[in-house]
Amino acid sequence: MFTKILIANRGEIACRVAATAHRLGVKSVAVYSEADANAKHVAVCEESVLIGPPPAKESYLRADKLIEVALATGAQAIHPGYGFLSENEDFANACAKAGLAFIGPPASAIHAMGSKSAAKALMEKANVPLVPGYHGDNQDAAFLQEQADKIGYPVLLKASAGGGGKGMRIVEKSADFKAALESCKREAINSFGDDKVLVEKYLTRPRHIEIQVFADTHGNCVYLFERDCSVQRRHQKVLEEAPAPGMTEERRRAMGEAAVAAAKAVGYVGAGTVEFIAEESRNGEDGNFYFMEMNTRLQVEHPVTEMITGLDLVEWQLRIAFDETLPKTQEQLRIHGHALEARIYAENPEKGFLPSIGTLRHMHTPPAVTFQLGNGDVPGNPAAVRIDSGVRQHDAISPFYDPMIAKLIVWGNDREEALAHMSQALSEFQVVGLATNVAFLKRLVESQPFSQADLDTGLIERHHDALFPQAQPASVHILGLAAASLLSSEQNAGAAANDPWANTSGWRMNGVLARTLEFAEEANSYVLTVGYRDTGWSLGLNNAVSAMTLVERTGQHLVIKVDGTAIRGTVVRAGDVFHVFSGGAHYVLDYNDPLAHAGEAEAEGGRLTAPMPGKIVALLVEQGKTVEKGAPLLIMEAMKMEHTIAAPANGTVEELLYAVGDQVAEGAQLLAFKAA
Structure with a gap:
């Protein structure tokens, strides 16, 4: 086994990798940006090295610097976590050239799965089921429309190089195709520098089911069952569970074998996830499932797989990267109970899930038991509650990185018991200092469609009114x-x-x-x-x-x-x-408090302040401009999301206090405004 590894990431995944490394007697080296100098992942590793300024492109995305630190500290391998450089083939190649083990798949597999259209061409050759559609190189608008007409509406236009919900358009009828294609291509070129699109049949109520696969360098490949990740907002996962509700043994085997075929088609090594969209079962028969994409890394939701198998997937990653064989054969793998994961985010669901930035002045979590992962014969310790977090009370959620606070994972003997544990755990999760999605998650978990496993990717939008009820007065x-x-x-x-x-x-x-x-x-x-x-x-x-x-x-x-x-x-x-x-x-x-705030109302009347730390990206008015109530005045950006500051009343903009590109702190006065 390695004696030392460098963890080229931050947050809860860096803490998670460090914990497994420590258990195996492997020392870990943390890297950190100036914003993360006092971060939890720095504290839990044996060594730590400053990597650069807060922006990720100047720190965690500096492949050359990461390799330099790994060599200087004597690390033999680099674990990329997820996000950042975890699916970067150039980084994987650079590690190999430097004599460092990349704890992930070979660069060739990352390359093969990097393009949606190219990946689907490979999967077609491997007989992996694909959504009916066109994934070729002909990008002529008339030709693409002809293909859409053959497929049948609705269809989905999707940027070939895309991700995160960008460069996607649903087209309901042929007459709308041309405008939708032009819009999709514009967004694709702006977001990814590539306007190539593919056309697929759009499933109106699909489930998102993914299969965890593992392969070693000796030709062995297994699937560690499935996760249902259907509950999403803006194409981003909110709740995950394993096993998938309603999954039959026949369908599980078929999807697992398809996932293994996909991994073998690209010479895969290590942990990966093959994602499918699936139709609902009807009349007692399993619906169809189709390959969507492959994530060539460990997933955020991997803990639910660990909870039902009793296996430490990070340990498997380390052993495979060390050229060991897979610890288990397919016949030896078993499912134990049911697990759910909720992603606790610093965000405001009632305001379009706007990220919230600030200090965790108070954070109380439900009692959790360290999940002692075993050899997979039985769960090492089926703790009801597990918490994976990269932050502690008094830490800050900054505007530079993903605003995740924690992953709350629960286990039960069955889904009903796991749901009860999740509801109780969310009731006990308390955060002060910034907005969170905890209350929203509790409503979601307790909602009729989720509790009865009526799942699909449009659940949140379809049940919006029930999930966002009008606030009740305090009793x-x-x-x-x-x-x-x-x-x-x-x-x-x-x-x-x-x-x-x-x-x-x-x-x-x-x-x-x-x-x-x-x-x-x-x-x-x-x-x-x-x-x-x-x-x-x-x-x-x-x-x-x-x-x-x-x-x-x-x-x-x-x-x-x-x-x-x-x-x-x-x-x-x-x-x-x-x-x-x-x-x-x-x-x-x-x-x-009337004594503490006497006279403040008049003094604060002309202030408009920043709701969060961020950057000014646009000034929409000029100094001296008279505006009406609700008129947009400027736009701030934090965590790649924009927030518009609007006029609170009819009045005049007396002074603009910042310019485009300026960073501002939460609560900073942005402009002087005089109400009419």
């Missing part, structure tokens, strides 16, 4: 937790002062102290009337009065009773914002 229980946190903190501060004049117990000789507390969220505001009592408080809300007592407080965790009902929750205060977690819900309440 007196939620407001009571926020109030109890505030009031008990005041009392504790007064008691600590040991000064009768600082006492905040609310004691009065001949009466009851009454005060109001004002809280607000995006859609609602609340005025609580608080009366101080000997054994607690009274809470008045909307002409109803409740009795509240604090039963227990341990740090941020509180137990209160409201009219005799026990309420448990966690309250995290960040300035004047109270984050209340209770019953799986997360409420964000702004506390209006």
